[in-house]
Amino acid sequence: MMDFLNLMLEPLQEVFVKFEAFLPNLLAMLVILAVGILLARVVRVLLLKFLRVIQFDSWSDRMGFTTLLRKGDLWLKPSAVLGGTVFWILVIVTLMAGLGALNVAAIDTLVAQFFNYLPRVFSAAVILAIGYLFTSFISRAVLITLVNSGYHYARLLAEAIRVLLMLMILAMVMEQLQIATNVVLAAFSILFGGIVIALAIAFGVGGIDTARRIVEQKFAEEPPKAPDDIEHL
């Protein structure tokens, strides 16, 4: 009977001993999680206050970030979006740190991989943000310059430049995140090259007459234009 009881209790004792050894780790994880989430909340509040002081929402309106958020069906203020993003990043980091405290080999590997990957996520986010600003700036500059030159397809060309630049930036982001690097590179090369070839063929085949007209006009004697002698200054 005693043997039978021992047989029954031994595994339970073993579980209890293991749990006893594991309990401090679990407690540490819970404490890390609690403190981390509290800290993340404090950081979010402070960040929102700071963003309000520097008028981040107005700046985002000017830079076109707000428009971008609305296009993505996000109707929160840009400052709230940034605050929320930072909060969740901190929560995820806390969760990873908490899981690390459990001292489980499989989880440790996962946590190590996560922290190794984090710099890539950060640099990809930076590339995306700067790339978006750069793309908007270039596209707007092209649009205004072409409109002021009286070019009829100004918007079309500016949008084409915006799309091409965004494609290039997205390819850079994917490469940075190491997501299907080869596929992305190949897809980008095919797409970019395809667009260029398509344009060349479209102009070469479809636009033979247009091309001829342009060349003829270029080398023919300029037709007399209505004069414009106005002095603006």
Next chain:
Amino acid sequence: MDAVTLRADIHQQIEQFGKADIVVGIPSFNSAHTIGHVVRAVQAGLAKYFPECKAVIVNSDGGSSDGTMEVVHNTSIGDFGTILLHHRIEPVLKMAFPYSGIPGKGSAFRAVFEVAQALEAKACVVVDSDLRSITPEWIELLLKPVLNGGFDYVAPLYHRHKFDGTITNSIVYPLTRALYGQQVRQPIGGDFGFSGKLAQFYLTKDVWETDVARFGIDIWMTTTAIANGFKVAQSFLGAKIHDAKDPGTDLGNMLYQVVSSTFQLMENYAEVWTPVRGSQPVPTFGFEYTVGLEHVNVNTARMLALFREGLLNLREIWLGILGAGDLKEVERLGEMEDVKFHFPMALWTRIIYDYAIAFHQKRLPAEHLLKSLLPLYIGKTVSFVLQVGPMEAHEAETEIDKLCLEFEHGKDFLCTCWK
């Protein structure tokens, strides 16, 4: 402030000259075929009206490749008897050198200010090197109010064709007048007289790496003089006829540089202009007479096409600057027939004030913001051309005056939104 832009040999030349009563600055760039006439007119003016004053002509050149500086060195009036001199004549000294700094009229002027400061000049005058209508009397009219009248700044007053000077007539003059309350008709005229004291004051300002160093210098000089309480006058000089502008000069850049300088000055002098309401005439010298002006051709169809192109493509940018109400009014203009096209003065006033506020609030990069104004400005210009086409010059001037009053009446809106 130390003279930082002048070379050592220029300093040596200045030391040789010692002191001077008058400095005449002529900024130039590839003006060999016109600058000779300007130098002769200046020499004659100095000899005829200021024979007892020691004067130095300073040609501040932007690196001309056509021998402009050689023309300045070699130009002199052979027979002063032809201009009926009977006074003792102080020699007119000359110096010509390439200026340093950002290429532009502003950098050329900076060098003139530095020479004036080094020579302790009592009065200075600057005139463009491409003028064909300059006479010796211009020198008298720009200098006498400074030397004898106690004025610090003399702006020019010209007769120009009613279609010319549209940036001045539709933006710079109404805005400057409404902001600072002084009716200086040609705030960016290009030819000015000013005291040595004012030249020294200009040099204390750190603006030489900005658009002031380019096309913005004229409005900067005028506004700085007015806003800092210097005594301002204007002199009637007759017609302003100058060499045809380089066709490559980009209107968008010109508009951007002038308007950005004007708006930047609004930032600097917000405390000066916000309490000002209404405007006062400034003392005007010279005998005003009617002058014959060459016909000016304007291709309104092409200009209207550019305005409509802007309407089609820049809608989103304009919406962020003008707001939905004013944009709707602009859109209505786009639907008008060419011959009936009319840009209401009140709308134009609000547009300029909206742009000033957008510049103040940095809603867009300054260059994008102000270059997006070009199609609207072109629309306003077409409207003005169509409206004043059948009018006499004085009637066209009355229309400009009405626009100025509109700017003055609308100033409360600007002041409210500026805060």
